[in-house]
Amino acid sequence: MWYFTSEEKQLQEVCAEFARKEIAPHAEKHDHEETFNLETFKKMGELGVLGITADPEYGGAGMGCLAATIVMEEFGKACPGLTLSYLAHSILAVNNIQSNGSDEQRAKYLPKLVTGEHIGCMGMSEPEYGSDAIGIQTRAKKSGDSYTINGTKMWITNAQYSDIAYVYTRTGEEKKNLSTFILEKEKGHFQVGKPIHKMGMRGSPTGELIFENANVSKDHLVGSEGESVYHMMKNLDIERLTISGISLGIAQACVDQCLKYANERKQFGKNIGEFQLIQKMIAEMAAETEMMRHFLYNLCYQYDQGNKGPVTAAMAKLQIPKMATKIALDAIQLHGGYGYSREFPVERLMRDNKLNEIGAGTNEVMIMIIAKNLLKQAAK
Numbered sequence: 001m002w003y004f005t006s007e008e009k010q011l012q013e014v015c016a017e018f019a020r021k022e023i024a025p026h027a028e029k030h031d032h033e034e035t036f037n038l039e040t041f042k043k044m045g046e047l048g049v050l051g052i053t054a055d056p057e058y059g060g061a062g063m064g065c066l067a068a069t070i071v072m073e074e075f076g077k078a079c080p081g082l083t084l085s086y087l088a089h090s091i092l093a094v095n096n097i098q099s100n101g102s103d104e105q106r107a108k109y110l111p112k113l114v115t116g117e118h119i120g121c122m123g124m125s126e127p128e129y130g131s132d133a134i135g136i137q138t139r140a141k142k143s144g145d146s147y148t149i150n151g152t153k154m155w156i157t158n159a160q161y162s163d164i165a166y167v168y169t170r171t172g173e174e175k176k177n178l179s180t181f182i183l184e185k186e187k188g189h190f191q192v193g194k195p196i197h198k199m200g201m202r203g204s205p206t207g208e209l210i211f212e213n214a215n216v217s218k219d220h221l222v223g224s225e226g227e228s229v230y231h232m233m234k235n236l237d238i239e240r241l242t243i244s245g246i247s248l249g250i251a252q253a254c255v256d257q258c259l260k261y262a263n264e265r266k267q268f269g270k271n272i273g274e275f276q277l278i279q280k281m282i283a284e285m286a287a288e289t290e291m292m293r294h295f296l297y298n299l300c301y302q303y304d305q306g307n308k309g310p311v312t313a314a315m316a317k318l319q320i321p322k323m324a325t326k327i328a329l330d331a332i333q334l335h336g337g338y339g340y341s342r343e344f345p346v347e348r349l350m351r352d353n354k355l356n357e358i359g360a361g362t363n364e365v366m367i368m369i370i371a372k373n374l375l376k377q378a379a380k
């Protein structure tokens with residue numbers, strides 16, 4: 001068990017209660033129907049977590065990465081899909097505006113995003129550029145005091161519901177000449193393409209953002225032209241740590257389901273929990289989940305203390321989702337045929353978790369980051 005401060009413990013309890021009452025009862029329905037639980041999402045604004053890292057002067061909670069990860073774990077236990085949408089809003093949109101936007105941009109956008117009146121998303125990936133994010137081709141061409149944006153963003157979480165999009169574009173031919181804009185649906189800056197149907201995270205809407213000669217005044221530019229790579233790098237660690245929090249929640253939910261089932265299901269006249277092969281599965285999944293918890297919250301704590309590091313964040317992002325997939329597969333196995341059916345949540349948890357090995361940087365990209373950095377350090 002990781003030790004939280006009393007404030008963090010209180011946040012955990014409030015989020016666990018909210019997840020139990022408001023999120024969990026609807027998770028199966030939204031997965032089945034591939035719909036977004038907008039009502040509960042809006043209630044997260046009343047709960048005060050939509051701007052978990054935003055400054056209190058804009059209505060935010062003014063907390064850090066550890067607090068955000070607590071929310072991800074608790075919500076992730078109940079419905080990873082809705083939690084992914086929560087992450088796209090609170091970390092990819094709100095936290096990026098908080099940390100990279102100007103005072104005017106923060107004052108303009110954050111208050112409505114923090115209450116849930118507006119929903120946000122972040123557009124980096126494109127149909128032809130995913131892992132190679134620096135190669136993106138959505139172009140912002142300057143003319144006078146405004147920009148004309150053309151291009152398509154792919155796989156964008158919350159696209160269909162977003163009022164505000166935090167978007168990366170290319171403003172020059174040099175590879176790293178990328179610039180960020182905060183775009184508004186109301187001003188016609190973007191259209192939304194077709195919804196994307198997915199294996200998991202089906203309670204989280206995913207779609208395209210389309211820019212067709214979008215006329216955008218220069219006050220929507222974040223920082224200066226050409227600063228996007230700096231913006232991207234600055235916030236990747238918190239994105240990777242918080243998405244790992246969703247996988248931690250998934251792993252814990254699998255352990256909880258297995259403990260319950262092993263004490264109820266009888267075969268050969270005994271609870272299956274009495275069989276040593278079942279005990280092995282439970283012991284290993286519980287031990288792995290506890291290890292993940294300590295590693296992740298330790299890194300989040302370090303992050304909040306200013307000890308940020310792409311290598312350790314990538315290590316968490318590589319290992320935690322991967323271990324959670326293994327745990328979820330074991331949870332299905334432990335439930336036998338029922339585990340493979342939709343009657344129990346473990347198959348949904350497995351499908352949902354697989355995304356966390358792909359989104360926010362794939363396992364292979366994490367391996368590249370870790371190995372390149374370690375080898376470089378060792379060669380010094």
Ligand SMILES: Cc1cc2nc3c(=O)[nH]c(=O)nc-3n(C[C@H](O)[C@H](O)[C@H](O)COP(=O)(O)OP(=O)(O)OC[C@H]3O[C@@H](n4cnc5c(N)ncnc54)[C@H](O)[C@@H]3O)c2cc1C
Nearest residue numbers: 122123124125129130131155156157358359360361362364
């Ligand atoms: C449900 C969902 C939600 C998402 N939400 C968002 C969002 O809100 N905003 C956003 O911008 N993006 C989002 N994404 C996109 C996500 O970040 C990308 O899918 C991811 O970065 C991988 O890019 P890709 O899909 O283009 O795969 P590719 O980059 O084409 O990779 C294909 C395969 O090649 C491997 N590979 C690529 N390069 C290398 C290399 N150099 N060495 C070894 N292997 C390599 C990859 O690991 C992968 O296995 C989302 C994706 C999904 C599925």
